Amino acid sequence: MIASNDRNFRKRAASFEVHDLSLIIGDLSEGGAQRVVCNLASAWVHAGRRVAVVTLAGPQRDFFQLDPGVTRIALDVAGRSAGPVLGLLANLRRVRALRQVLRQIASPVAVAFAGSTNVLTVLAAWGLGTRLVISERNDPAKQSLGRPWNFLRKFLYRRADLVTANSHAALDTLSSYVPRELLAHVPNPVVFPTPLPSRVVEPLILNVGRLHEQKAQDVLMTAFAEVADEVPGWRLEILGTGGLDTELRKQITALQLSDRVLMVGQVDPWPHYARAAVFALPSRFEGTPNSLLEAMSFGIPPIVSNTAGGALEYVEHGVNGLVVPVDDAEALAAAMRELVNDSEFRERLGLAARDRVAACSMESALMAWEATLQLPSVQPRSQEVANNATT
Missing domain, CATH: 3.40.50.2000 (Glycogen Phosphorylase B;)
Incomplete structure (x- = not known):
């Protein structure tokens, strides 16, 4: 160098x-x-x-x-x-x-x-x-x-x-x-790793991205707080670093989610993909996020916002994922609830997601x-x- x-x-x-x-x-x-x-x-x-x-x-x-x-x-x-x-x-x-x-x-x-x-x-x-x-x-x-x-x-x-x-x-x-x-x-x-790590799915909702206003992790945590009591045992993990780290940690405390939401930081995401049941990306805007394609390659059904740009070229609502209105915590919570409570629907969307990115x-x-x-x-x-x- x-x-x-x-x-x-x-x-x-x-x-x-x-x-x-x-x-x-x-x-x-x-x-x-x-x-x-x-x-x-x-x-x-x-x-x-x-x-x-x-x-x-x-x-x-x-x-x-x-x-x-x-x-x-x-x-x-x-x-x-x-x-x-x-x-x-x-x-x-x-x-x-x-x-x-x-x-x-x-x-x-x-x-x-x-x-x-x-x-x-x-x-x-x-x-x-x-x-x-x-x-x-x-x-x-x-x-x-x-x-x-x-x-x-x-x-x-x-x-x-x-x-x-x-x-x-x-x-x-x-x-x-x-x-x-x-x-x-x-x-x-x-x-994509070859072969992909073995999947051992846990009750885990995963988000991967910079801690930035663009990524709307604040909305994600508000939505998770709405469903947390209904889905005991389920957790939210957020992978990434950024300027909103302190603010998001304060939000976790205010929502009393310290035992359910984990801020993981800057780590290798592949082991987390191997465990996640749902991938949530409620970004306010996007190009084509690598993390989305990586998650879909593992057969994880994604939830994305309707302003997520290039992500919408890969995610079709009800076919290989769910699309929700941007900045709408209630709609995001409803989408989480639907995937968490219906394992057959979750698996069907996940398989379709994996097929969609097979050519990527x-x-x-x-x-x-x-x-x-x-x-x-x-x-x-x-x-x-x-x-x-x-x-």
Whole structure:
């Protein structure tokens, strides 16, 4: 790994070999976009490609680990600024540092992931001759980056060579300021363990995601409180970290659910999927959440909100899951009650959920990404692309 605060950074950057493609993201902390970057980088390295992952943040924020064959460049230029002037200067430094690295890597294709990093990458790559692809992870109509970033997103995305999204709802929003011919739908590459861990189902409702207003865990706990007395023995587990940790823990105490709701933190979700009977994702907006596809692959029936974007492209109400109105704790409680009390219905939906995501393999998603990015074919170094990807 190379960090831009390394004294020999300029010398070492100048000696980089040319890479086939570079992936740019803010950090490698816990998150869906970060997991996608790691999975893609690992799969492409094992397919024989030279891949660089560039992060604005330093390695101290890492949750995911990259394959050793991936070149990691941590610019260590992320962080908050005290006021708009200092913020502008900090962003200019980020653009300059990123441009220097992109020039040295000289990859013919660069893919930027998520929010303000996309905007900064458009500016950094301007005029370098790199084919620049933007990967939008949420519906911009639902996810505001703040007024300056929203304006720059609308103005600069059209300067990219291609803008991708993992939901058709996001593409519809993007089409209002990006020409349709520059838009493409590309699915999430999801790595499923082979074989999947054995299922030993417990009376457990599971939620996986950042502790953020977007994910509506506050509504989830309110809904669980409504049914808790009716379903003794059932528990709620929430996997993830984020800024609402303290607030959500206070809500658990206020609802007197300390013995029924567990805040697990940042952990490997696979053992929890193997035990869960219901998956609840009442998000206020979504792209296509990896956690949903992972849960469905285990045959866990999901409950999602009717504003969950790409999730609604996979969940059909009453067929392979349940869809409830957003921010409606009573409707969410009713859906929980229905699944908890009817094991046959729960199993039928779970089997249909597993069938729905059977085609969402790393191999099929990787083919879609390579076709979209117009990557030339290579001689694979390993046939175990999916098995060697980050999980």
